[in-house]
Amino acid sequence: MAKILKKEQWSENVFMMQVHAPDIAKNRKPGNFIILRINDKGERIPLTIADANTEDGSIMLVTQKIGLSTGKLMDLNVGEDILDVIGPLGQPTHIEKHDGLVVCIAGGVGTAPMHPIVEAHHKMGNKVIVILGARDKSLIIMEEMMKKISDEIIVCTDNGSYGEKGLVTDMLTKVYDRGEKISEVIAIGPAIMMKFVCLLSKKYELKTTVSLNPIMIDGTGMCGCCRVLVNGETKFACVDGPEFDGHAIDFDLLLKRQAMYKEQEHQCKVGLH
Numbered sequence: 001m002a003k004i005l006k007k008e009q010w011s012e013n014v015f016m017m018q019v020h021a022p023d024i025a026k027n028r029k030p031g032n033f034i035i036l037r038i039n040d041k042g043e044r045i046p047l048t049i050a051d052a053n054t055e056d057g058s059i060m061l062v063t064q065k066i067g068l069s070t071g072k073l074m075d076l077n078v079g080e081d082i083l084d085v086i087g088p089l090g091q092p093t094h095i096e097k098h099d100g101l102v103v104c105i106a107g108g109v110g111t112a113p114m115h116p117i118v119e120a121h122h123k124m125g126n127k128v129i130v131i132l133g134a135r136d137k138s139l140i141i142m143e144e145m146m147k148k149i150s151d152e153i154i155v156c157t158d159n160g161s162y163g164e165k166g167l168v169t170d171m172l173t174k175v176y177d178r179g180e181k182i183s184e185v186i187a188i189g190p191a192i193m194m195k196f197v198c199l200l201s202k203k204y205e206l207k208t209t210v211s212l213n214p215i216m217i218d219g220t221g222m223c224g225c226c227r228v229l230v231n232g233e234t235k236f237a238c239v240d241g242p243e244f245d246g247h248a249i250d251f252d253l254l255l256k257r258q259a260m261y262k263e264q265e266h267q268c269k270v271g272l273h
Contacts, residue, residue, distance in 0.1 A: 002036070002085040004078050005058050011138040013065040014109060015074045016050075022057030024049070024087045030095065030116040031243055033213055034059070034087030038076070042083070043069050046238065048113035048213050049088065050142075059085075062112035062141065090213075090242050095120045100181030101127040104150075105168045105197055107189020108134045111142045113211055114188045115149075122149040126183075129154065131171045133193070137162035168193060169200050182206050187246060188213075195251035208246035212237035212254075228254050 006018035024034060033048045051060035065074050076082065095117075102121050106114040111132055121128050130150040134140050135158045147153050154171045155163030164171065168189075176182065182204075187197040188211040201208040212228060226237035229250035235241065 001081040001083065003081050004076055005056070007076075007078050010062075010141050014139070014141060015063050015065065017061045017063070017073075017076075018053075018058045019061060019082060019085060020057055021059050021085050021087075022054075024085065025052040025054050025057050025059050028052050028059065028088040028116075029092035030120040031090060031093035031113075031211070032088035033090050033113075033242065034061070034085055035089060036061075036073075036082050036086070037084040038069065038072050039083050042072070045069055045073065046089075046213065048211075048242075050112035050115050051145075052116075060112075062109055064109045090238065091240070093117050093120065093209075093243060095124055097124055098126045098183035100183035101129055101151075103129050103131065103172060103175055103182055103185045105131045105133070105172065105185065105187040105189070105193075107168060107187075107193040108139045109141065110187075110189030110193075110211075111140075111146070113213055114186070115142055115145060117186060117188075118146060119149045127151050129175055131156070131168050131175075132163075133157070133168035133171070133189070135159065167196075169196050172197065172200060176204055176206075184209065185246075186210075191251060191255055194246065195255070198246035198249070198251065202247050209243050210246040210249065211242045212244060212249075213242040 003020045004017055005020055008016045010016055028049045033046050035044050035046050047061045049059050050062045063070055065071050104114055104118050118128055128150045129152045130146050131154045132140055133156045156166050156171050157163055185201045185206050185208040187194045194210045198208050227234050230244050231248040
């Protein structure tokens with residue numbers, strides 16, 4: 001059992017929860033995730049650890065309400081228990097000292113898994129520029145938290161409702177055109193966003209890391225739903241990742257596989273109402 005210590009609604013469908021999980025809070029590393037089950041009949045939900053507090057033994061989970069299970073999770077309130085919270089899981093992010101800057105690009109709720117990565121690079125002494133992008137202002141999250149651990153933050157929205165109007169790729173081009181040395185680009189967000197970031201960074205010959213946590217399901221490699229081709233070899237995001245060389249991923253195949261169960265997902269959403 002893991003008790004919910006705090007809950008906040010950050011936008012129409014995005015919620016933050018702080019959950020009591022002291023062992024996970026103590027041992028988590030950037031890039032790690034957890035698997036939770038709401039009850040004994042619930043499906044396994046993989047969520048990245050957005051932050052942790054070893055003093056009160058809590059971990060921060062940020063969830064977008066997109067289906068039946070996440071809807072049920074968001075219906076829980078402070079003081080209630082989640083049946084299972086298992087972790088930390090996954091391969092941690094590789095953090096090293098860079099001569100140039102690190103550009104961290106987060107789309108929507110991808111900001112949550114990006115937060116501990118930015119924090120780790122900041123502690124390593126790397127110069128970090130964070131690009132936060134979303135469709136509109138309501139989907140920009142954790143901006144103030146990111147400001148505390150980055151050298152510069154650039155916010156953009158597709159419709160211009162907040163920050164600069166444009167896509168994250170437009171902002172990456174602006175940073176590149178300054179002539180600064182970029183040692184690494186890290187991108188986390190919707191698969192289509194990561195694909196176009198990688199296409200652009202490959203053109204600029206920039207090392208690029210992406211996180212495929214959005215495609216995970218059971219978190220153990222048994223279901224096979226998060227399999228992806230990396231340099232032509234089958235990998236599983238949950239056990240081999242979730243982070244990979246973005247230039248080595250077959251994003252077209254990944255996007256096709258993500259679209260396979262849209263009708264079933266729609267039926268689950270209808271079931272929420």
